[in-house]
Amino acid sequence: MPRTQSPQTKSALHSKPSRGPDDQPVNFPIVGIGASSGGLDACKKLVTALPAKTGMAFILIQHLDPTHESMMVDLLAGHTAMTVLQAADGMPIESEHLYVIPPGKYLSVGHGVLHLSSPQARHGARLPFDFLLHGLAADQGTSAICVVLSGSGADGSVGLKAIKEHNGLVIAQDPEEAGFDGMPRSAIATGAVDLVLPVEKIPQAIVKYGHQVTLMRTRNGPPPQETTLDWLPEIIELLRAKTTHDFALYKQGTLRRRIARRMAMAAIQTDDMYRYLDMLRTDANELDLLAKDLLINVTSFFRDPTVFDRLTETIVPGLIRDRPSDQPIRVWIAGCSTGEETYSLAMILREQITAARSDVKLQVFASDVDEDAVAHAREGLYSEAIEADVSPKRLARFFSKDDHGYKISPELRALVIFTVQDVLTDPPFSRIDLVSCRNLLIYLRPDAQAKVISLFHFALRDGGLLLLGGSETAGEIDGGFEVISKSERLYRRIGRSRVREPGHAPGFERTLARAEQDQPLSRQTVLAELCRRLVLDTHAPAAILVNRKL
Numbered sequence: 001m002p003r004t005q006s007p008q009t010k011s012a013l014h015s016k017p018s019r020g021p022d023d024q025p026v027n028f029p030i031v032g033i034g035a036s037s038g039g040l041d042a043c044k045k046l047v048t049a050l051p052a053k054t055g056m057a058f059i060l061i062q063h064l065d066p067t068h069e070s071m072m073v074d075l076l077a078g079h080t081a082m083t084v085l086q087a088a089d090g091m092p093i094e095s096e097h098l099y100v101i102p103p104g105k106y107l108s109v110g111h112g113v114l115h116l117s118s119p120q121a122r123h124g125a126r127l128p129f130d131f132l133l134h135g136l137a138a139d140q141g142t143s144a145i146c147v148v149l150s151g152s153g154a155d156g157s158v159g160l161k162a163i164k165e166h167n168g169l170v171i172a173q174d175p176e177e178a179g180f181d182g183m184p185r186s187a188i189a190t191g192a193v194d195l196v197l198p199v200e201k202i203p204q205a206i207v208k209y210g211h212q213v214t215l216m217r218t219r220n221g222p223p224p225q226e227t228t229l230d231w232l233p234e235i236i237e238l239l240r241a242k243t244t245h246d247f248a249l250y251k252q253g254t255l256r257r258r259i260a261r262r263m264a265m266a267a268i269q270t271d272d273m274y275r276y277l278d279m280l281r282t283d284a285n286e287l288d289l290l291a292k293d294l295l296i297n298v299t300s301f302f303r304d305p306t307v308f309d310r311l312t313e314t315i316v317p318g319l320i321r322d323r324p325s326d327q328p329i330r331v332w333i334a335g336c337s338t339g340e341e342t343y344s345l346a347m348i349l350r351e352q353i354t355a356a357r358s359d360v361k362l363q364v365f366a367s368d369v370d371e372d373a374v375a376h377a378r379e380g381l382y383s384e385a386i387e388a389d390v391s392p393k394r395l396a397r398f399f400s401k402d403d404h405g406y407k408i409s410p411e412l413r414a415l416v417i418f419t420v421q422d423v424l425t426d427p428p429f430s431r432i433d434l435v436s437c438r439n440l441l442i443y444l445r446p447d448a449q450a451k452v453i454s455l456f457h458f459a460l461r462d463g464g465l466l467l468l469g470g471s472e473t474a475g476e477i478d479g480g481f482e483v484i485s486k487s488e489r490l491y492r493r494i495g496r497s498r499v500r501e502p503g504h505a506p507g508f509e510r511t512l513a514r515a516e517q518d519q520p521l522s523r524q525t526v527l528a529e530l531c532r533r534l535v536l537d538t539h540a541p542a543a544i545l546v547n548r549k550l
Contacts, residue, residue: 026112028095029056029143029210032136032163034129036063036151038179040075042199043149047080047098049203056145056210057093058082059114059136061129063151064103072100089116101128108135127388133159137166142261143213144168145206149199151183157190157385158300164192165298167261169209171195171202186383189405191297191338191376194265212264231273235259235290238280243291245369249424249448250294258293262286296443297337297373301382301389302344303438304470307488311345315465315490316352319433320360328361332432332459334423334452335440336366339377339416340386343408345436346415347398365429367421378418380408423452428459435460438489439469457481460493467491 035043039062047058064070070086077084080098085091087099087107091114099114101107106128108115119126129148133156136144146163148156150173160170172193175181187193195205232252240246247255259276263269266286268276280287302308319329329349333342346364353360368374383405387395390406399406423440435456441449456466457480466481468489481491531545 026057026093026095026140026143027214029145029213030093030109030136030140031056031058031145031147031206031210032129032132033058033060033147033149034132034151034156034183035060035149036153036155036180036183038150039063040072041150041179042173044076044079045199046147046149046202047076047082049200050080050082051203051207052081053096054207054210055095055214056206057095058098059087059107059109059132060098060100061107061132061155062101063126063128063153063155064101070100070103076100087114087116089114101132106131108132109139110135111139127155127158129156130159130385130388134162137162137168140166140168142167142216142257142264143210145209146170147202147206148172148184148187148193150178150180152180153182154186154383154385154387156183157186157383158388160187161190161192161298161300164194165296167257169194169206169261169265171197171205173202174198182384186385186405189381189383190385191373208267209264212267212269215269216260216264231277232256232259234277235280238277238287239291239294242284242287244371245291245295246422246425247294249445249451250443251445254296254443255294258296259290262290262293292370292372295370295373297368297370298439299337299340301340301386303341303389307467308344308348310485310488310490311467312348312352315434315484316348317356319349319465320352320356320358323358323360325359325361328363329434330363330429330432331365331434331436332429333364333366334421334435334437334456336368336374336377336418337370338373339366339380339418340382341436341438342366342377342416342418343380343398343412345434346412347394350398350412350415362415364416365432366416366418367423369420369422371420374418374420380413382406382408423455424448428455430459431461432459432464433461434465434467436467437469438467439472441472442469453480457493462493464493465490466493 033043033046043060043062060072060076062072064072073084073086076098082096082098084098084100086102091099093099093109093112093114102116104118106117106119108117108131133146137159144163144166145168146156146160148160148171163170170187170193172184172187172195174196175184175188177198178184184196188196197205232255236247236255240248263276266276266279268279280290323329331345331349333345336342342364346362349362349364353362366377368377381404386406390399395401395406398409398412400409423437437452437456441452444452460466465484468491470489472489480493480495482494484490484492
């Protein structure tokens with residue numbers, strides 16, 4: 001398969017399916033299955049092992065020769081009790097049906113209807129499974145299930161992140177038994193796969209999860225959010241006490257949805273919180289898995305291309321222009337996840353410094369609360385799926401290729417310092433020219449968002465830049481930022497004393513007081529906080545208080 005991709009294909013990959021006026025959402029889970037080389041045998045085993053009645057629909061994306069008619073329907077029909085059909089445009093999705101993609105087409109889902117389209121570019125890598133998964137995630141949410149089977153390449157490794165982000169289930173075939181392990185290994189390398197299983201065990205996991213999701217939709221009694229809310233403080237306290245993460249300042253709706261997803265995977269109904277709490281108290285592994293789920297590490301290289309176009313064309317050249325050689329450009333990526341955005345920014349900064357023939361130095365700091373994600377970022381090893389987002393020119397300049405994927409070059413890696421940091425509680429960096437924090441604030445409560453924005457204002461130089469995610473804003477913190485580009489969520493730091501210093505965002509102390517009401521503060525802690533506030537009130541520059549023992 002060719003390893004290049006045109007901009008047209010990339011835009012098609014992330015486009016949403018069209019919806020007809022009479023389309024109706026389905027009320028059953030939909031399973032997207034992706035396969036390539038060796039995938040036919042794996043798919044036969046999977047559908048053979050499925051029970052006669054699953055209450056679900058299945059869509060198979062098999063890489064096919066676009067110039068030949070497919071025989072997939074005939075090859076699979078004898079191995080399942082389901083109705084097997086080749087997908088057609090406008091075909092309604094029904095349960096107990098298996099739909100197979102036609103050759104040379106892209107297939108998407110929209111409100112219970114299948115939509116066929118042609119790849120917009122005649123040349124370049126075709127990633128039909130990624131295309132399906134993006135639409136399936138947005139359309140079905142928790143009811144979307146992704147299964148990655150045997151195949152070469154990395155199709156599905158981008159789209160499965162969307163399934164995970166929308167609270168769906170992601171399963172990969174065990175690479176050790178796959179005829180071709182490229183697709184499952186690439187999927188696993190994303191860190192977004194929930195289960196790695198032999199083919200014969202995948203049907204059981206699908207049915208168990210689908211059954212729980214259906215029950216959540218159809219059961220009587222209080223809605224899941226009310227039932228979960230009653231127990232949310234205890235779950236948060238368990239996570240705080242037994243893991244390294246405190247979710248007290250995260251949005252409760254986000255927490256409820258992710259907890260309900262973990263319960264579905266454990267085959268526990270959302271109105272049986274006694275049982276799930278007991279599991280969390282006694283099963284350290286489930287508690288860790290829940291914590292990982294709540295962190296939501298979903299990112300990609302050059303995510304939202306228009307944002308990076310704006311940075312490349314105007315913002316970064318402005319940072320470099322007239323910069324004294326003895327004053328480095330300092331960039332902080334807060335919530336860096338597995339490093340894709342960090343390296344994306346480092347690439348365009350390095351390119352623009354070279355283009356300007358400047359000798360200015362570059363310092364990039366990247367932080368995240370998730371130790372595993374930071375370890376992945378430090379390693380700088382990514383699957384072949386990044387070919388969908390990184391140009392061939394950049395792949396050649398900033399990566400080295402081996403059997404395991406693409407490795408960040410030593411030149412680029414040396415520019416970045418990665419660190420584990422909780423932006424809500426740990427000290428920020430300082431004298432920063434550009435802060436990028438994309439798609440983190442949307443998971444935090446308003447008071448915590450204000451706290452983080454205040455910290456960014458403190459970290460930035462006068463006139464420094466703040467880049468947020470597409471659904472986030474800098475808010476109105478006493479005029480601390482002015483808008484550079486509303487569509488790209490770019491802001492410039494203004495003002496000095498009008499913005500509260502770190503730790504003084506509106507309502508933040510009240511939130512901490514509620515979170516810590518059962519944990520009396522020690523005399524030493526109170527004294528340290530008093531000294532810190534006195535220093536900040538009387539002497540604005542950053543300072544350190546040291547005791548007799550240094």
